[in-house]
Amino acid sequence: MERIHQGRTVDRGRPTRRGVLRTGGLLLGALSAPALLSACGTNAAADGAGNVLRVSQPGDPKTLDPQKQGDMVSMNVLINMFDTLTTRGRDNQLHPRLALSWKATDARTWRFTLRPGVTFHNGEACDARAVAFSIERLLDPATKSPIVELRYVKGVRVVDRLTVDVHTTVHDPILPAKLSLFGGVILPPRHLSEAGDAAFAEHPVGTGPFTFVSWRRDHELRMRAYADHWNGRPSVDGLVFSPAPNASSSLAALQSGGVDLVAGLTPDAAEQLDGYSGVTLDGYTGIRTSYLSLNTLERGPLQDRRVRQALNHAIDVPLLIKAVLGGKATETPALVPRGAFGFDPTVKPFTRSLETARTLLAEAGHPHGFSTALTASNVDSNVAEALSGLLARVGVRARVNLLDPGTYATRLTSDNRGALGPIYLAASTVWTMDGQSIVQSNVRSDRRQSRWHSKEADRLIDIEELSESPTKRKQAFSDLQRLMRQEAPFVFLYQLDNIFARNDRPRWTPGSAGVLAMESAEVSC
Amino acid sequence: MSALTLDKPPTPADTASRHRDTARLLRTVLRRLGTALFVLLCTATVSFFLVRLSGDPVKILLPPDATAHQESVLRASLGLDRPLFTQYLDYLWGLPRLDLGDSLVYGQPVSEILADRLPATIELAAAALAVTLVIAIPAGIFAAMRRGRRSDHTVMTGVLLGQSTPPFWVGILLILVFAVWLQALPASGYGTFANLVLPAVTLAVYSVAVVARLLRSSLIDVLSSDHIRSSRAKGFGPLKVVLRHGLRNASLPVVTVIGLEVGNLLGGAILTERVFSWPGVGQLTVEAISNRDFPLVQATVLFFAATFVVVNLLVDLSYSFLDPRVRTSR
Numbered sequence: 085m086e087r088i089h090q091g092r093t094v095d096r097g098r099p100t101r102r103g104v105l106r107t108g109g110l111l112l113g114a115l116s117a118p119a120l121l122s123a124c125g126t127n128a129a130a131d132g133a134g135n136v137l138r139v140s141q142p143g144d145p146k147t148l149d150p151q152k153q154g155d156m157v158s159m160n161v162l163i164n165m166f167d168t169l170t171t172r173g174r175d176n177q178l179h180p181r182l183a184l185s186w187k188a189t190d191a192r193t194w195r196f197t198l199r200p201g202v203t204f205h206n207g208e209a210c211d212a213r214a215v216a217f218s219i220e221r222l223l224d225p226a227t228k229s230p231i232v233e234l235r236y237v238k239g240v241r242v243v244d245r246l247t248v249d250v251h252t253t254v255h256d257p258i259l260p261a262k263l264s265l266f267g268g269v270i271l272p273p274r275h276l277s278e279a280g281d282a283a284f285a286e287h288p289v290g291t292g293p294f295t296f297v298s299w300r301r302d303h304e305l306r307m308r309a310y311a312d313h314w315n316g317r318p319s320v321d322g323l324v325f326s327p328a329p330n331a332s333s334s335l336a337a338l339q340s341g342g343v344d345l346v347a348g349l350t351p352d353a354a355e356q357l358d359g360y361s362g363v364t365l366d367g368y369t370g371i372r373t374s375y376l377s378l379n380t381l382e383r384g385p386l387q388d389r390r391v392r393q394a395l396n397h398a399i400d401v402p403l404l405i406k407a408v409l410g411g412k413a414t415e416t417p418a419l420v421p422r423g424a425f426g427f428d429p430t431v432k433p434f435t436r437s438l439e440t441a442r443t444l445l446a447e448a449g450h451p452h453g454f455s456t457a458l459t460a461s462n463v464d465s466n467v468a469e470a471l472s473g474l475l476a477r478v479g480v481r482a483r484v485n486l487l488d489p490g491t492y493a494t495r496l497t498s499d500n501r502g503a504l505g506p507i508y509l510a511a512s513t514v515w516t517m518d519g520q521s522i523v524q525s526n527v528r529s530d531r532r533q534s535r536w537h538s539k540e541a542d543r544l545i546d547i548e549e550l551s552e553s554p555t556k557r558k559q560a561f562s563d564l565q566r567l568m569r570q571e572a573p574f575v576f577l578y579q580l581d582n583i584f585a586r587n588d589r590p591r592w593t594p595g596s597a598g599v600l601a602m603e604s605a606e607v608s609c
Numbered sequence: 610m611s612a613l614t615l616d617k618p619p620t621p622a623d624t625a626s627r628h629r630d631t632a633r634l635l636r637t638v639l640r641r642l643g644t645a646l647f648v649l650l651c652t653a654t655v656s657f658f659l660v661r662l663s664g665d666p667v668k669i670l671l672p673p674d675a676t677a678h679q680e681s682v683l684r685a686s687l688g689l690d691r692p693l694f695t696q697y698l699d700y701l702w703g704l705p706r707l708d709l710g711d712s713l714v715y716g717q718p719v720s721e722i723l724a725d726r727l728p729a730t731i732e733l734a735a736a737a738l739a740v741t742l743v744i745a746i747p748a749g750i751f752a753a754m755r756r757g758r759r760s761d762h763t764v765m766t767g768v769l770l771g772q773s774t775p776p777f778w779v780g781i782l783l784i785l786v787f788a789v790w791l792q793a794l795p796a797s798g799y800g801t802f803a804n805l806v807l808p809a810v811t812l813a814v815y816s817v818a819v820v821a822r823l824l825r826s827s828l829i830d831v832l833s834s835d836h837i838r839s840s841r842a843k844g845f846g847p848l849k850v851v852l853r854h855g856l857r858n859a860s861l862p863v864v865t866v867i868g869l870e871v872g873n874l875l876g877g878a879i880l881t882e883r884v885f886s887w888p889g890v891g892q893l894t895v896e897a898i899s900n901r902d903f904p905l906v907q908a909t910v911l912f913f914a915a916t917f918v919v920v921n922l923l924v925d926l927s928y929s930f931l932d933p934r935v936r937t938s939r
Contacts, residue, residue, distance in 0.1 A: 098711065146714050146900075154672055171859070228686045229718070233677045282717065301725065302888035302896070303799045326886070329895075332781060333886055336796030339787040494668045512673075525674035532675070570757055 092477035097163065098571040132315075134609045136322035137590055139600060140334050144302045144327040149285040149388065150269040151222050154230035156513065159265060161305055161325050162566040166290035169196060170214070170260050174595050176423050176517055178261055182210065182270055188552060192238075193257045198246040202314050204272040205295045212248045216240040217273035219250065233267035233516075255550050257557060258425075261490055261516040264597055265599065293318045294604040302327055319606045331356055333531055339587055344607065345592070346585040347600055351409040352466060354583045358410075363585055364524035367412050370582040371596050373421045373522055374511040376458070376471070379535045385456070386506055390448040396434040397441035398478040399471060408470045413578040418565035419522055423596050425559030426519025426548070431569050453479020460484065460509035461492040468509050482507060501535050511580075515560035515597040519561050520549060526562075526574075533557040536573030553589070565587035614918025641889040641925055646916045652914040653704060656907045657697055666713050666901035687713055700907070709911075710904035714897075719908040723890065729799060730889035733882070734874040736809035741816040741870065748817070749863075750851060756829055765822070772818030776882045778876060781883035797886035807887040812877060823866050827859040834858075865924050872920040876913045 145158035150166050153159070171181040183196040202210040219240045222229050236252040236259075243249055252259065262268070275289050288474050293315065308322040326343060328334035331353030334346045334410035339360060348358070357363055378386045378395070385391045401608035405413045417433040420426050445453060458475075460468035465486050472482045485505060487495070495503035496510065510533075514521040528545045529537040544567070568574065582598030592605035659807050667684045684690050703710060748764055755761040771779075787807060788796035798804045805843040831837060840854050842846075879891035886892070890909055897905035 143896075147716055149716070152716055154670065187846045225682050225686055228683060230670045230672070230683065232672055232679055234678060235679065285716065300799070301722075302886070302892050328886055329883060333784070333797050333884065336784045336788045337798075340796050342794050342798060368696075416808060490669055490899065493673065494664045495672050497668050497671075497680075499677075509746075521674075524839070532677075536634050 119407040134318055135607060136324060137345065137592075137602060137605055137607050138319045138324040138326065138343045139345045139347060140326045140328040140337060141346075141347075141600065142327065142329055142334075145299075145305065145325075147285050148288040148296070148299065149281065150266075150288070150290075151218075151229045151231060151271070152228055152285070154232070154266060157348070157513075158600070162269070162288070162290075163265070163292070163322060163599055163601045164294045164307055164603070165288055165292040166271070166565070167202075167210075168265060168271045168414050169183070169270065169595065170263070170268060172264050172515075172517055172595055172597060172599075176592060176596055178264060178517075181264075182269075183213075183260075183263070187251070188255075191198075191552060192252050194250045194256075194259050196248050196250065198248070199314060200246055202291050203243060203312065204291050205289045205310060206272065206275055208272045208289075210270060210272070210291050211245050212242040213245075214270055214273050215248045216242050217276075218269065218271045219267075221271065221276075222267065231266045233262040233265075253289045255552060257549070257552060257554075258423055258518040258520055258598050263560075265515055265597070283294065288389065294323050297322075300449065300481055300608070308350065312376075315603065318603050320602065323602055324520055325600075333584070335360075335363075338587060341587070344587055344589045346556040347582075347598070349583040349585060350463075351412040351580070351583065354412060354585065355410050357585045362587055364588070366586065367581040367586075368583045368594055368598070369414055369423065370580050370597065370598050371423060371514045371517065372421070372511055372580045373416055373465075373514055373579065374467070375416075376577065377504075377508050377510055377526065377535055377574065378573055379506045380573055381535050381537065382502055382506070384506060385448065385454045387449055388448040389452065389571055390444040392575075393434070394441040394444035394448070394478065394573050395475065395480065395575050397437050397444065398480065399474045399577070400436040402506055403432065403468055404467070404474065404548050405578055408466055409578070409580070411582055412581040413554055414581070416576055416579050418569045418576055419526075419574060420519040420565060421522070422513055422562060424514050424517050424521070425520050425554075426558060428562040429564050431562070431565045432570075434534055440488050450479075453481060455481045455483070456507060457485050457505045458482040458507045458509065459492075459495075459504040460486055462486040463489060464509055464511075471509065499531060499532075501533065507575075513597070516597065522562070528590060529567075536571070538567070538571065538573075541571075555561040610784060623866035638926060641922055644921050647914060648918050650845050653701070653907065653911055654697075656910040657700055659905050660898075660901070660906045661693065663898075664901050675917065700904075709908040712897075712902050712905045714900045714902045714905070714930065719904045722893065722905065723908055723912060726888060726890045726893050728889060730875060730878050730882070730891060732805070733808055733812060733878055733887060734871065736873050737806050737816065738867075740809050740813035741820055741874075742867070744813070745817045745820035746824060747827065749821040750856070750858075751823045752821070753828035753855075754847060754851060755833065756825075765825070767823050768818045771814040772822075773878075774814065776811055776815060777880045777884050779814050780808070780881055783807045783811055784884070799886075799888050806882050808885060808887050811884070812881045814876055815872060815877065819870060820863065820867060823857065824863050827862050828855050831855045831858045854897060865928070868920055868924040868927070872917045875916045 093291040129282065141157055141160055143157040145161045146153045147158065147482055148162065150162045150219045167182045169181060170186070171179050173179045180199070182199055182202060184199050186194055186196045190194045194246050196215070198212060205209055216429050219237060220235055220492045221227055222231060223237060236256045238251045240249065241249045250259065270291060272289050276284050293313045295308055295310045297306040297308050299305040304324050304326040307411065309321050328337055328346065331349065334343070335357050337343045338346055339362065343450065354365055358365055378392055380387050401415045404413065405411060414422065415433055416422070417431045445451065448497040458468055468484045468486065472484045475482045491608050512522045523545060525531050526533050527536070528534060528542050541564060544560045548564065551557050551560070582594055585596070589607045590605055592602065594600070667680050667687070671680060671683060678804065682703060687694070699730065700710065707720055711717060712719050712722055715722060748768065752761045752764045784796045787794045794803055794806055794929055830849070831934065837850060837854055840850055878889055879894055881887065882889045882891035893905070894909040897909060
């Protein structure tokens with residue numbers, strides 16, 4: 085009932101666009117009103133209150149076992165039912181969650197002190213044993229976990245009831261950050277051993293702010309506020325997640341009052357929603373960072389540093405952001421996004437001068453440009469075509485080669501570093517908020533996607549990856565970004581905003597990673 | 610045919626002929642069943658090898674920065690490291706026991722996932738069939754009775770327009786009008802009658818066209834035959850003539866095509882389910898394909914193939930029951 089009331093209020097406030105059609109549709113509206121009323125009535129009854137937040141995102145969770153998924157869409161749902169050891173605050177700093185404090189006791193050990201008095205939704209205590217159990221389950225090959233963040237973890241030792249030591253094979257400076265999402269979810273050991281994996285995945289039990297109610301795959305997942313949560317009961321009584329695979333259906337759901345908040349919108353999808361009354365678009369600086377990878381290992385123009393610099397000058401990123409992404413992105417000067425550890429604001433982006441680009445190309449022996457290919461996943465087709473157009477202005481004729489996302493992913497991770505051609509468009513979500521996330525598989529010469537060999541870069545990455553001192557790491561990141569800015573093994577592009585469309589009900593602010601943790605959300609009825 | 614023989618006691622020749630008929634029918638049924646199984650085996654084989662050409666699911670399951678070691682561990686635990694032919698034999702061996710394997714992404718048995726989604730798809734197809742019958746039969750009769758007039762042309766143009774418009778486009782149009790502008794019906798979702806209306810109408814648009822056009826031409830055929838002319842001569846009104854004499858005679862091809870449309874409705878749900886976020890088998894198929902979830906793709910492809918095969922089989926067999934000419938011509 086609350087929902088109907090709300091929907092009608094918004095309706096009245098809306099200027100009468102398509103007035104004719106609306107009048108014509110009054111009869112139809114009246115005819116279907118009873119069905120609609122009963123639909124909302126039952127929904128409200130099932131929740132026990134009208135204080136429910138309905139969120140839609142592009143997909144549905146793959147599974148409700150948090151250790152058997154590795155994608156953000158699943159995590160966005162699960163993070164509301166499970167807690168992690170650490171968490172990333174709105175200030176981009178790492179904050180305590182199930183762990184109250186942590187420190188490196190030696191180069192290969194992180195010690196975590198746990199929050200006392202935390203219980204799972206079934207009453208089971210969340211203690212050091214649960215933490216050890218969770219990490220060991222994640223590492224066990226039998227779990228078939230696609231989560232890779234704990235790759236350096238060798239084992240876990242329970243020190244006392246509220247203390248655990250995590251042992252690693254190398255020094256892992258960002259381990260606490262890795263435990264803020266996928267790697268850090270804590271599961272109930274007793275319940276899992278009694279109920280088994282299959283039952284657990286059907287009815288997950290965590291320590292999180294919401295408890296599981298029901299899930300109808302590809303339709304909706306319902307949760308209820310957990311009154312005994314250690315951080316207090318959430319403000320909303322219930323949470324409903326539903327998938328909306330395309331932007332037009334999420335827009336329709338939002339406008340017809342089916343959902344309150346739409347997440348995971350791409351900039352061009354957001355453009356479609358812009359300007360409708362009753363729909364507000366919120367954009368927050370995000371950390372999904374895009375770049376072009378240039379193959380400097382194969383013979384060709386890209387081996388010449390001047391050519392690579394020319395490409396960086398030719399691609400006018402601010403123009404691209406304005407024209408193609410509706411302004412919903414921020415330029416990144418040298419791969420590491422702002423907000424992440426290691427970002428150096430003193431490294432300036434290229435000047436975006438066609439003149440400079442042409443001069444550099446001429447100096448490198450390509451006064452009339454050259455022909456090449458630009459590969460991208462077809463979800464990024466707009467951006468890829470725009471990039472090709474920008475390159476054409478300086479005579480670089482880049483044929484756009486679009487692949488379906490699956491083929492693209494296969495080639496990206498294949499042993500053949502040239503599988504995606506001389507230039508490909510890629511993006512990485514730096515959710516650990518540490519520069520290492522984006523650098524790790526792209527730069528050091530022995531890494532899978534590295535297409536640039538530099539002894540100096542390798543040395544800086546070793547410092548950045550293995551030092552215990554944050555100051556040394558920060559310095560290494562700064563030096564590395566200056567070097568990359570100079571050598572230009574990539575065309576540095578932008579970090580995408582997290583875009584949300586909502587109606588007038590919800591009040592909620594996401595963090596940089598854009599994770600849909602709804603603990604702090606409020607709705608007005 | 611038995612009604613004819615009831616008038617007088619059956620002669621031995623009649624009995625023998627009936628036995629021959631039964632034996633022939635049985636042979637037809639068995640032959641049809643054999644063909645159906647062969648078609649399903651082919652579908653299973655082709656889908657098995659085709660999905661494996663499409664790419665590596667492990668690459669999609671793991672983030673791009675996973676190590677080669679992590680990939681091989683996951684690949685082994687999913688059983689994808691075994692020789693292709695072993696996997697194929699395993700798959701075939703499971704089929705008769707309805708063991709379709711475990712989903713790579715969801716981790717649970719594919720048959721369970723499929724069974725979970727099936728009701729939604731059947732519900733949608735049934736609703737679409739109901740919409741089809743309610744619209745197509747009156748439209749076909751109406752057009753046949755007004756053959757050649759402007760109203761006939763109007764109805765048939767509308768129907769043709771429906772047949773030539775892709776379902777996803779119809780769906781988006783309906784969402785725009787009824788959900789966004791009029792706010793009369795929900796744009797997506799599942800569970801209530803209101804949720805069902807738009808997807809069912811979308812799915813029905815094509816079938817309405819097929820059935821209405823066939824009914825019209827079939828009726829026109831029948832209406833020009835002698836016995837209709839004589840019943841007209843008896844002074845029956847035109848509607849009564851059509852309903853009492855015309856429709857019954859025109860119904861055989863129409864019933865057949867409606868049967869085939871059931872298969873189309875179940876299979877055609879893929880795009881419609883996508884547009885309306887309908888949690889059925891079609892939506893599941895799309896997800897499975899983009900996830901490279903081999904066992905799930907195989908199972909959904911097999912499911913759609915099986916519905917077509919079964920519907921065709923039933924239609925074929927009903928032919929030989931309903932129309933003696935089909936039987937004796939074999």
